[in-house]
Amino acid sequence: MELINYSRLTPTFGGSLSNGWDVMKKYFLYLLLVVIIVGIFNGPSGGVKYSSDDMNWHLLPFVLFFVFVGVAYAFLVLPVITYGSKMIYLDAVRDKEVDLKKLFDGFRNYLNIILANLLHMVLIFVGILFLIIPGIIVACRLAFVPYLVMDEKLDGVQAVERSWKLTRGKGWTIFFMAIASFFIAIGGLICFIIGIFPALIWIHSSFASLYQAALNQENGTIDY
Numbered sequence: 580m581e582l583i584n585y586s587r588l589t590p591t592f593g594g595s596l597s598n599g600w601d602v603m604k605k606y607f608l609y610l611l612l613v614v615i616i617v618g619i620f621n622g623p624s625g626g627v628k629y630s631s632d633d634m635n636w637h638l639l640p641f642v643l644f645f646v647f648v649g650v651a652y653a654f655l656v657l658p659v660i661t662y663g664s665k666m667i668y669l670d671a672v673r674d675k676e677v678d679l680k681k682l683f684d685g686f687r688n689y690l691n692i693i694l695a696n697l698l699h700m701v702l703i704f705v706g707i708l709f710l711i712i713p714g715i716i717v718a719c720r721l722a723f724v725p726y727l728v729m730d731e732k733l734d735g736v737q738a739v740e741r742s743w744k745l746t747r748g749k750g751w752t753i754f755f756m757a758i759a760s761f762f763i764a765i766g767g768l769i770c771f772i773i774g775i776f777p778a779l780i781w782i783h784s785s786f787a788s789l790y791q792a793a794l795n796q797e798n799g800t801i802d803y
Contacts, residue, residue: 585673586800590792592752596759599785602671603777609677610780613664616682620660658696659685666729668787688732695728695735702739719753720746726790745793756785 582601588594603610663682671677685692699721707714723742727733733741746753760782767778795801 582674585791586795588788588792588795589801590749590789590796592755595785595789598788599781602784603780606671606677611776613667614776614779617660617664659692662692662725662729665725668783672787672791691734692728695724695738698735699724719750722753723790
């Protein structure tokens with residue numbers, strides 16, 4: 580199956596979802612492995628659930644230790660895998676060979692990823708403090724930060740600034756894609772739960788398609 584020439588992608592809602600669907604179909608088995616591996620790495624970040632109703636207080640130091648480890652893992656390990664997965668989806672959009680080893684490529688750019696992810700989260704949190712809507716705006720405008728850190732090897736500040744510029748005029752597209760992603764994920768869960776796997780592949784491939792389309796517009800390879 581031939582994909583549309585990625586240099587001709589346009590930054591539209593329908594175009595991104597359509598290309599994401601085609602990417603999912605062509606690279607389904609490879610990207611399914613990506614979803615499964617990322618899901619496994621996401622497992623430990625769920626934290627420790629402990630009920631205070633039946634807490635043995637002498638175990639509190641151990642509980643706090645595991646909570647600390649879980650938080651450290653979520654901030655210091657998981658972002659590297661997540662950012663690596665973004666690059667794999669982007670390679671699939673560009674019709675390149677999908678290399679699962681790229682999931683771990685982020686460890687070569689470790690500090691930039693951790694700092695970029697932290698800055699990304701802090702800016703969204705600050706935006707949410709200003710009555711949620713600014714947080715949504717910031718989240719949409721910074722949607723390309725992970726791609727830019729991996730694709731263009733930018734540091735956190737550079738990636739934030741470039742994402743803000745690259746998403747100018749595309750905020751509503753990103754917002755509606757996020758809404759659509761929610762319903763796609765719900766639909767996947769309804770389809771005997773295992774439908775969540777193709778749903779997640781479709782979602783991530785679509786956002787990678789939108790990022791590539793935004794680059795195309797910036798580089799002048801499309802008239803849009």
